[in-house]
Amino acid sequence: MAATEVARQSTDSARNLSLSGHVGFDSMPDQLVNKSVCQGFCFNILCVGETGLGKSTLMDTLFNIKLESDPVAHNQPGVHIKSSSYELQESNVRLKLSIVNSVGFGDQINKDESYKSIVEFIDAQFEAYLQEELKIKRTLHNYHDSRIHVCLYFIAPTGHSLKSLDLVTMKKLDSKVNIIPIIAKADSVSKNELQKFKIKIMSELVSNGVQIYQFPTDDETVAEINGIMNAHLPFAVVGSTEEIKIGNKMMKARQYPWGTVQVENENHCDFVKLREMLIRVNMEDLREQTHARHYELYRRCKLEEMGFKDTDPDNKPFSLQETYEAKRNEFLGELQKKEEEMRQMFVTRVKEKESELKEAEKELHDKFDRLKKLHQDEKKKLEDKKKSLDDEINAFKQRKSAAELLHSQAQQSGSQQTLKREKERKNNPWLCTE
Numbered sequence: 001m002a003a004t005e006v007a008r009q010s011t012d013s014a015r016n017l018s019l020s021g022h023v024g025f026d027s028m029p030d031q032l033v034n035k036s037v038c039q040g041f042c043f044n045i046l047c048v049g050e051t052g053l054g055k056s057t058l059m060d061t062l063f064n065i066k067l068e069s070d071p072v073a074h075n076q077p078g079v080h081i082k083s084s085s086y087e088l089q090e091s092n093v094r095l096k097l098s099i100v101n102s103v104g105f106g107d108q109i110n111k112d113e114s115y116k117s118i119v120e121f122i123d124a125q126f127e128a129y130l131q132e133e134l135k136i137k138r139t140l141h142n143y144h145d146s147r148i149h150v151c152l153y154f155i156a157p158t159g160h161s162l163k164s165l166d167l168v169t170m171k172k173l174d175s176k177v178n179i180i181p182i183i184a185k186a187d188s189v190s191k192n193e194l195q196k197f198k199i200k201i202m203s204e205l206v207s208n209g210v211q212i213y214q215f216p217t218d219d220e221t222v223a224e225i226n227g228i229m230n231a232h233l234p235f236a237v238v239g240s241t242e243e244i245k246i247g248n249k250m251m252k253a254r255q256y257p258w259g260t261v262q263v264e265n266e267n268h269c270d271f272v273k274l275r276e277m278l279i280r281v282n283m284e285d286l287r288e289q290t291h292a293r294h295y296e297l298y299r300r301c302k303l304e305e306m307g308f309k310d311t312d313p314d315n316k317p318f319s320l321q322e323t324y325e326a327k328r329n330e331f332l333g334e335l336q337k338k339e340e341e342m343r344q345m346f347v348t349r350v351k352e353k354e355s356e357l358k359e360a361e362k363e364l365h366d367k368f369d370r371l372k373k374l375h376q377d378e379k380k381k382l383e384d385k386k387k388s389l390d391d392e393i394n395a396f397k398q399r400k401s402a403a404e405l406l407h408s409q410a411q412q413s414g415s416q417q418t419l420k421r422e423k424e425r426k427n428n429p430w431l432c433t434e
């Protein structure tokens, strides 16, 4: 066989062989089931709906147990999320069930932001899973998956239409979670009204582009039942944990003065349809859709936001390593640019400071020169003054010494004349004195 032919066979298709005896790999599905049963399952339900619509009662009715649902204050300024987890077991299958409640939903006067904390909670669970996935040491096999698998949206049984709060909230949630809309307390709406109400709700959802969860019809074992059930949406449900003896059977029901509503009677409400669809038929699909559709969308947007992409601008595959390298280079380039900018800024600042200092120095020099000149002028003036004073002193001294000389000469001649007169008087006593 030519080398090219061998290569083509190994890459194109695997050959079909029929075994001559039993090998045992037909037990793969059983192995898978055993492993899954061993690990247990988890299922997280988010209940969104206005206060007192019967959310807790419905959960209790669904799981046939009194779940912890302490009354919570509904006078809070905003909506907050309350999550409770339970370990349930049916036959040998363990289920870790989380019920997440939107406390205070619809209680505020301004309901513009009511959806926010719900969306944030859903995103936070996706983020936690993504962070676990991105870890070097991952423990996804025993990771407590808190991602919301289904959102039961409780619609008030008004018989009219959806409230804008319902439409806005469902629109915000539909790309993040599988929404199953249900009409709560359906026993308060008459049969005819209920039918019209259902049609009205569905048409409003369609006209507002709200995507609700569709029970899958691609698996032929459940395609028929799911197809039928899709047409019954939204389910009109009644919840009750009260058991009443009907015939010789204990039944969950709500008793009224005019009659009894049997929760599990399909002529009375869609509770059984909801339970079948949610738990018995589509629980795994809901989990799968959460991972494959909603989480995948979150992951993609998040990684794209972080700059990761699968292809380069030429549409060629771009590996994580290459993205990392490209990002690193981009980062280094930016760092260098920033460094250069800072260096330039530093040089400019230094130059500015230098010229400022030079200016100041020049001003100082000028000032010094001016002061020096002033000082010299002053000094010269003083010296001139000193000189003229010295001259005056000298002249004075000269005059003084001349005066003294004259004085002494005068004294001398005076005393000689006196002596002469004395002498003359002595010689001539008749000479009178002056």
Ligand code: GTP
Pocket: 050, 051, 052, 053, 054, 055, 056, 057, 058, 071, 072, 104, 184, 185, 186, 187, 188, 237, 238, 239, 240, 254
């Ligand atoms: P919060 O958690 O406080 O928002 O209330 P909730 O939505 O959990 O409602 P909850 O289950 O506490 O029920 C509120 C009231 O409605 C209780 O008195 C229930 O008995 C009653 N209720 C619950 N389900 C139904 C129902 O299907 N029909 C009628 N008529 N009443 C119901």
Ligand code: MG
Pocket: 055, 056, 057, 069
């Ligand atoms: Mg409650």
